[in-house]
Amino acid sequence: MSEKDYLKDISEIKNLMNKSSRFISLSGLSGILAGIYALIGAAIAYWLVMTYSGGTLFIFHGWVFWTCMFVLTMIALLSAVTGIILTTRKAKKTGEKIWDNSSKRLLFNFLVPLAVGGIYCLIILSQGRYGQTGGLMLIFYGLALVSASKYSIGDIQYLGYIQIILGLIASYYPGYGFWLWMIGFGIMHIVYGTWMHFKYDVK
Amino acid sequence: MSIITNINKLFDHRIRLGIMSVLMVNEYADFNMLKELLGATDGNLASHTKALEKAEYILVEKQFIGRKPNTRYSVTKLGKLEFKKHIEALEKLISKT
Numbered sequence: 393m394s395e396k397d398y399l400k401d402i403s404e405i406k407n408l409m410n411k412s413s414r415f416i417s418l419s420g421l422s423g424i425l426a427g428i429y430a431l432i433g434a435a436i437a438y439w440l441v442m443t444y445s446g447g448t449l450f451i452f453h454g455w456v457f458w459t460c461m462f463v464l465t466m467i468a469l470l471s472a473v474t475g476i477i478l479t480t481r482k483a484k485k486t487g488e489k490i491w492d493n494s495s496k497r498l499l500f501n502f503l504v505p506l507a508v509g510g511i512y513c514l515i516i517l518s519q520g521r522y523g524q525t526g527g528l529m530l531i532f533y534g535l536a537l538v539s540a541s542k543y544s545i546g547d548i549q550y551l552g553y554i555q556i557i558l559g560l561i562a563s564y565y566p567g568y569g570f571w572l573w574m575i576g577f578g579i580m581h582i583v584y585g586t587w588m589h590f591k592y593d594v595k
Numbered sequence: 596m597s598i599i600t601n602i603n604k605l606f607d608h609r610i611r612l613g614i615m616s617v618l619m620v621n622e623y624a625d626f627n628m629l630k631e632l633l634g635a636t637d638g639n640l641a642s643h644t645k646a647l648e649k650a651e652y653i654l655v656e657k658q659f660i661g662r663k664p665n666t667r668y669s670v671t672k673l674g675k676l677e678f679k680k681h682i683e684a685l686e687k688l689i690s691k692t
Contacts, residue, residue, distance in 0.1 A: 398685050398688060398689055399689060401609070401612055401685065402682070402685060402686070402689075404609070404612070404613065404616075405612060405613075405616040405682070406616075408613050408616040408617055408632060408633075409616050409617070409619065409620045411632060412616075412617040412620060412621055412624065412628070412632050413620040413621050493621075493628065
């Protein structure tokens, strides 16, 4: 065997290791869209609270609170649906399977911390400690990303670390929770999505 | 002479190298998964896995999922070690030339 054959061997090893253990079709565009949804949702919530709750982000009452919750849930759903559609489309283009071992593991490792965090946030909300939820959402979402990153493109873990740091800051300064939430879920998603889009999608 | 001492004859085939690469990063891989990833035929893959099994580089487990027989493979400690040595030898070979 010549040197060239060995080089080819090594690049094939790398390729096989990636293909068999990582799901690489995550779409960058869906990240950008999720960020935009989050910003729109945050703007709606901000407007609601400013107009009907006397301008403080802490005193929620009745329907304002539930409308905010509804908006948040809608954002999460919309982001998930967009993500699934765009990722499926990309996987078809690259000939990758959408539902194989690597994508199952990715989803599982992502959903476990996320579900725990979601339930925890609901408990905190039921106790009326609204100020902590922004930070908690960021922290658990960040942990979910870090845990999923082993089974996808590695870059996703950096987004996770950033969310965790923002979340910790938000827990220390609950008054800025809303703005940090906007930076984390809105702006960071857009930045990350754009980065991914140009790094992997546009070729 | 010395630089090729660690090149493992047993790995000197595309399919075998592929099997090892997949098993290095996955806890298990079953026959169909390997077949799909490597683009090998049944007989081809079977003979290569047999060779690696004989050398005790991989572990073969046969089981039933429902009523379907399923064969899954995992890498042994020895296999991991030998594969690493082989890759290091390849790297050295490439950087030397």
